[in-house]
Amino acid sequence: MDDSETLHAIRCGDSNALACLIDRYTPYVSTIIYNVIGSCMSQHDIEEVCSDVFLALWDNIGKTDASRLKAYLGSIARNKAKNKLREMGAEVHIDDCIILTSDDDLESEFLNRELADLVRQFILSMEQPDREIFLRHYYYCQSVSAIADDMQIKVSTIKTRLRRGREKLRLKLIQGGKDYGIENLKPNGLYI
Amino acid sequence: MELKISNLMDCISDDSIELSAKYAVSSERVKKLTLNKINMRERSENSFTGKKQAQHYYCEHPKRTHTHIVRRTVLIAASLVMLLLGSITALAKGGVININEFYNSIFFNPDAKNHIATADALSGTVVDNGIEITPLGAYIEGHNAYIRLKLRDIEGGHLSNTIYFLNKNGESIPAVVDYDSSTNSAIAIIQEDIATGEAASATTSLQLAAICTDIQELENLSLDFNIGAHIGITQPVVLKNAEFLTITGVETQDGTLAIHYRDNDIAKYGWSTGLFGLRTPDGTIIWETSGVLYDTGNKTIYFDIGKHDINTLSLVFSGKHAIRTITGDWKIAFSTVQQIASKTLTASYSERKAEITCGATELEINLSPGYTDGDLELNNIIKSLSDTSEVLSKNGEKTYPVKDVSVSRDISIALKDGKIVYPRFISASWDSKSANFKFKMNFVLPENIQNVTFFGKTFTFTD
Numbered sequence: 302m303d304d305s306e307t308l309h310a311i312r313c314g315d316s317n318a319l320a321c322l323i324d325r326y327t328p329y330v331s332t333i334i335y336n337v338i339g340s341c342m343s344q345h346d347i348e349e350v351c352s353d354v355f356l357a358l359w360d361n362i363g364k365t366d367a368s369r370l371k372a373y374l375g376s377i378a379r380n381k382a383k384n385k386l387r388e389m390g391a392e393v394h395i396d397d398c399i400i401l402t403s404d405d406d407l408e409s410e411f412l413n414r415e416l417a418d419l420v421r422q423f424i425l426s427m428e429q430p431d432r433e434i435f436l437r438h439y440y441y442c443q444s445v446s447a448i449a450d451d452m453q454i455k456v457s458t459i460k461t462r463l464r465r466g467r468e469k470l471r472l473k474l475i476q477g478g479k480d481y482g483i484e485n486l487k488p489n490g491l492y493i
Numbered sequence: 494m495e496l497k498i499s500n501l502m503d504c505i506s507d508d509s510i511e512l513s514a515k516y517a518v519s520s521e522r523v524k525k526l527t528l529n530k531i532n533m534r535e536r537s538e539n540s541f542t543g544k545k546q547a548q549h550y551y552c553e554h555p556k557r558t559h560t561h562i563v564r565r566t567v568l569i570a571a572s573l574v575m576l577l578l579g580s581i582t583a584l585a586k587g588g589v590i591n592i593n594e595f596y597n598s599i600f601f602n603p604d605a606k607n608h609i610a611t612a613d614a615l616s617g618t619v620v621d622n623g624i625e626i627t628p629l630g631a632y633i634e635g636h637n638a639y640i641r642l643k644l645r646d647i648e649g650g651h652l653s654n655t656i657y658f659l660n661k662n663g664e665s666i667p668a669v670v671d672y673d674s675s676t677n678s679a680i681a682i683i684q685e686d687i688a689t690g691e692a693a694s695a696t697t698s699l700q701l702a703a704i705c706t707d708i709q710e711l712e713n714l715s716l717d718f719n720i721g722a723h724i725g726i727t728q729p730v731v732l733k734n735a736e737f738l739t740i741t742g743v744e745t746q747d748g749t750l751a752i753h754y755r756d757n758d759i760a761k762y763g764w765s766t767g768l769f770g771l772r773t774p775d776g777t778i779i780w781e782t783s784g785v786l787y788d789t790g791n792k793t794i795y796f797d798i799g800k801h802d803i804n805t806l807s808l809v810f811s812g813k814h815a816i817r818t819i820t821g822d823w824k825i826a827f828s829t830v831q832q833i834a835s836k837t838l839t840a841s842y843s844e845r846k847a848e849i850t851c852g853a854t855e856l857e858i859n860l861s862p863g864y865t866d867g868d869l870e871l872n873n874i875i876k877s878l879s880d881t882s883e884v885l886s887k888n889g890e891k892t893y894p895v896k897d898v899s900v901s902r903d904i905s906i907a908l909k910d911g912k913i914v915y916p917r918f919i920s921a922s923w924d925s926k927s928a929n930f931k932f933k934m935n936f937v938l939p940e941n942i943q944n945v946t947f948f949g950k951t952f953t954f955t956d
Contacts, residue, residue, distance in 0.1 A: 315915060316528050316531060317915065319527065319528065319531075320524045320528060323520055323523050323524045323527060324520045324524070327518065327519075327520035327523050328514035328520075329512065329514065331514070331518040331523075332512045332513075332514045333512070336512075344518055347518055348518045348519070348522050348523055348526060349526065351518060351523045351526075351527075352523050352526035352527040352530060355523065355527040356527055356530050356531065359527070359531055369506070369508070371508035372506045372507055372508035373506070375506075375507065375508060376505075376506050379503075380503070383499075383503075416501065416504075417501075417503075417504030420501045420502065420504055420505065421504060421505065424505060433509075433510055436502075436505070436507055436509075436510055437510060437512075439498045439499050439501075439502045440499075440502045440505050440507060441510065441512060442499065443512070450513075451512075451513050467498065470498065470501075474501075
């Protein structure tokens, strides 16, 4: 069964189809969770988070589109793993820079939506391999050395491209923020 | 307000990157956890609302994927379905379960007295790994056996909100758990899916293991260990309130503090994860975040203490006390058994005679006679169900291994109450005279089957 057929079977309440899907996507989901969580948690805990991801899929199966299934699972896996980290009082282990500061409440729904739009625009505007490197590091939380291994690129090159990406994103947010009426974004003084 | 890049990326949705799965967990375990959560939740809902089980309740559970088909001609075969995640207390809070109602309906229903195995039939209390387990009763309803257990930490500790029950093969067992705060004990009802045998009474040995997780979580436990006073210690120090930890050395160099410790008792005490930290005089805690405590042996944790005065720092620990495994072996007598007879029907299938035999846990469709390798229709069916590599047995019968599909929508069983069940395909075999297709399913009484549909052909029991 392909993803579309499998999702259809799951919508019919077929848990065996879900089992199929778990077989298919557990390596992907668990890799993302491990990337986010690192070695802070046991394998047992990571399996727990994995099962929560598939449980969320089961619960929201009506909203899931087969063509976006992988992205959907990846997004849930990332969020669940980050939530688990927060429960532990820990943070993602990558070099997660504070790129900007603002006096505004950036968690408000409006500003959040506008910033999300800017980030999406920025990611789409990036060229390869910068885009892949940036996503691997900041979305999939892959370490620089792991990215270097996977993409067969030098570690120093990865770091350079990440730094350039951060600079461009910062500029994009500051300039784009003004367009959206977010005036108070400013570079973090400690950020290089 | 600060913006971190990884938080900004929360809005991204991406599937363009192929990640190398260097760290992949067992999909079997994830399947069990996930499906058991679903099954447990729905079973609980259905138990207390009077609803019938959802369709997938009957579907094959992943735990069975490694189990050979065995026609149960013996007394009681315990095969497992799912495991509990989340306590009944939590479910009760969510309005899903009324545990008292559940207990009453199962164990104190006067109409069900004849089915309750007496406590005398159960073996006594078992103590293992600090947890006492006492079987309280057992009950058979239809083809489900419910066994009520009491679990108590003999040291008076609070048991986990999550307890997993496993059989001797390590497979999970469905359970609901409630906590009695007055006795600090957990009452668990585990459920076994049983197929009964030929004898009028039966005894089965039920070997169980339970895994208690999240038994205790500590937050910023003060270890009464002043760093400055222990620089250069030569004798190991066992810390009060943290006997699992022995400090074997403390040293500083260039603003880095190294604490050597031995956690050889960690496994015994079951700390699965933990973080060490340094508490400064103002209460701030500098965490060291790699404190995974599974392994025994000597370890060192490092802190960057910066400008802090070493004499003002003390050690703290936060962690999760988890994964205590307890085991028991009980002889449980069931006072009622019911013999399950397989049932056979015949029907015409593309001008061939077909037989369908329904047993307790399997469905076999035998198309015979007249099958030959040149039968295009059957070949197509077989190919759709089987892997491409065929195995040739000694007697010349071809057997194809199980294809990596858990269910086929082309084979369905209609029950008399209107539900549809989709059995799991197991194997196909055939020779020049017949073609056998085998499927496995959770227990369905053969007399409850209305008909079987096999690739568009419907077989109906005629008796």
